Amino acid sequence: MAELTAKDYATDQEVRWCPGCGDYSILKAVHRALAESGADPANTVFVSGIGCSSRLPYYVETYGFHTIHGRAPAIATGVKLANPELDVWVVTGDGDGLSIGGNHLLHAIRRNVDLNILLFNNEIYGLTKGQYSPTSRIGTASPSSPGGSIDQPIDPAQFALGCGATFIARCVDIDQKALPGILNAGQAHEGTAFVEILQNCIVYNKDVWDDVSSKKTAADAQVLCEHGAPLIFGKARDKGLRLNPRTLSLEAVTIGEDGVTEADILVHDETNPMIAELLVRMRDPLPTAMGVIHRRTQPAFDQAYRARKTLERKTRVKDLLRRGNLLDRR
């Protein structure tokens, strides 16, 4: 097979997201990640639920299954158990994955089925025209919450960690530098890879991620997690995260100030769930953790399942019929 380029993974279907929607750049990153990994279109499957985000499979030249609202993790689990050879991706939204489909997302992650789950978090129900979602911040004004939402939101990465995720990453939709690589890392992970993508819904929740992702703020508002590297950030790369052992919390410090040196900065250990816990919880004024926040090894469910349940036909029905007490009247 000739090497495929990102373009080869596009379909002939007209992409129908609103102009300026963050989903376009995610799609581009997906095409690039597939090309980068040399994915075999025949053995790759994109399964999605319902939402703007869930339209993505129609735009990827692999097998695709656009299913029903919230159920993609369950359907993808069936696909993967039926054929563990497949590279199975799940595309979901904050409503699809954490509202109606929260239960399936929980179970896919805790089983550690080898799926790459991309959750497009725009903190809004895009497809149904902009109602607040389970990730909307308190005070989100929407057609169903004109006075501002009052529900406590859930953080997708924290949810995943609570479910026992073995791979958690976060990225901004337009970050073409980081996103394809993160997708490839998730793809390579054996077990559930959970990737939260901060996505801009330009129509119903415009610039909701501006505080994290705008050109002006990004360098100071994000910290890129790299295994084995100190958690340093800031335009001048002079800020870092330090563990305060007395409060058991992270604090942002400036290297060179108050006697802080690089040696004081916490070194990222992606295998340590305690560090992951601290990182996923970080909110303004601390930077938002990006990149691969957590990754550890644990047998994938589909492997254990198929080791026990081979689907081989070792016993024929004719023999099964004759099991038990027989009365011979021939």
Add this chain to the structure above:
Amino acid sequence: MPAGFVTYIHMQNRAFAERVPISYNSRPFFLCGTTMSTTATQAARRHVVRFAGDSGDGIQLQGAQFTNASALAGHDLATLPDFPAEIRAPQGTRYGVSAFQIQFGGDRITTPGDAPEVLIAFNPAALVVNLPHLEPGATIIVDGNAFTAQRLKRADLDSNPLEDGRLDAFRVHAIDVSDLTLEAVKPHGLGAKDSGRCKNFWVLGLVLWMFDQPREPTRRWINRRFAGDESLRDANLAALDAGHAYGETMEIDGTLAQKHVPEAPLAAAEYRTITGAEALALGLVAAGELADIELMFCSYPITPASSLLHHLTGLEEAGVATFQAEDEIAAVCSAIGASFAGKLGVTSSSGPGVALKTEALGLAVATELPLVVVNSQRAGPSTGMPTKTEQSDLYQAVYGRNGDTPIPVVAARSPADTFDTAIEAVRIALRHMTPVFLLTDGYIANASELWPLPDFDSYAAIDTARPAPGSQGAVFERNPATQARVWAAPGDAGYIHRVGGIEKDAQSGNISYDAANHQSMTDLRAKKLAQVADYMPDQTLEQGVMGGLAVVAWGSTYGTIYQAVKDALAEGYSVAHIHLRHINPLPSNLGELLTEFEAVLVPELNTGQLATVLRDRLLVDAIQLNQVNGQPFAVADVKAAIAAHAPRRMQEVNRG
């Protein structure tokens, strides 16, 4: 011995312990193809025995053992387990009574019988709860040790039924079973508790003696079950023998006579007993073998459907894998995922769980994927009565979806019939690329019957729409005779495609909101359902004559209706029995067939759902006979309805 005579056999030692149920592996059974006409000697040719006690008394185990013995003695049989809803209800309470009824004998047996002629009651509650089922003259055997003041109170009894005259119409044997069991197992050195647990085998020994049934199958079972514990094994064997010997003594002193039950005139075949859940599991596996397709069975536990999950998990050596999902939605969705990936997805539940699956069934219809959905029906609405049987999910199967979403529906009529019904369901699903409903119920799932082993070589292979390896083509090109599209799955390089629940273009499969396309896709789905009928055999009569009353039914009422119609025919009524396996679509000739009858009677364990379907599809005006008390119909009730609506065929018939 005259009715009303109470035999008391007391033992000194009153200490006994309650027993805990032994986990029980239900054993299959047989079905007999020979029909005997009803004669005066029938009473002696068949017997109905009911075991009743606490769930802790091992009632279902005794029933299963007696069933095996009866089968191996060459009897036809049908059984009815009747469990309480609670797992371990408080001992001695009325609502905790577990029962097992069997009809067996040298005749064709299709029902567990209306009225038991022998009741074995392990405690006062089991006695009073079952008294209404008995006819005068019935034999009652009770554990006399269980009729203490405390246990009478547990059963809400103010007086002792053994003494207050309410059993005057029956032949009662109050035997101190607990004491006699302790005595029998004493040499084996068990503690009081384990000794008490052997009581069920003592009683089984006695009942086996009463009907001259072999002890061998039970001996084998005990040897296997207690292989790891010699004293338990020997104690149970001793209890079995002691009960049996006790029967011989009773005969000698003239209180009880042994009955010799003639063998059933079974056609030449090998037979086994089988429960509905077992036969259904085997049928699904058999269908997989016929289609050369692996099965993914995805389910979430619910009574009475769970036994299918358990049985299939035990058959994983035969090309099936089970997956216990997080809920019924995930169960159907993972099954659909498996079908998308080229295995056959099968999912199973009972009414409440099937309700949860509904949205996903629409997805399977829209994406034209094969799927089998088994509904083991139970009494509804809502949680209803999980352990009680009903046929009230027919509307749900035939009509219960959003959109114009046709799904074929087939129904099993008896435990063994689930085998062929499962194969038919898979055949339809794969032939037409569609989800299929298979309706069974709690009664069929748990009941057992004698089954002549099918000649599996004679079953036709099942074709699938899987593309040839290495081929290339259009996924949504459909077979004009079935409307099946190509079952392309990931891994097939020549058929890469996207599909989903949004209306798709009839040819390309891409999203389409085009008005004319939706019309043609809707038409196509309707045509697919209609074409299922092209492959169905013509509906025939089970038995009976044309012209008078047609009794049209479906599902687990089969055995009862068969017997009722047989009896009515013998009495000269002009009646016929039509039993439907295919309900959606109905057999093509059914409408015409029914026009040849004066009247149509539809007995159902619901408020008239098949009657609605028949009116809807065939404009047939059906007379309804409906019952929703959680129990199967009694033959007598169906017979009375036939008598009320069927014309007489022969005037000279003896009405006595």
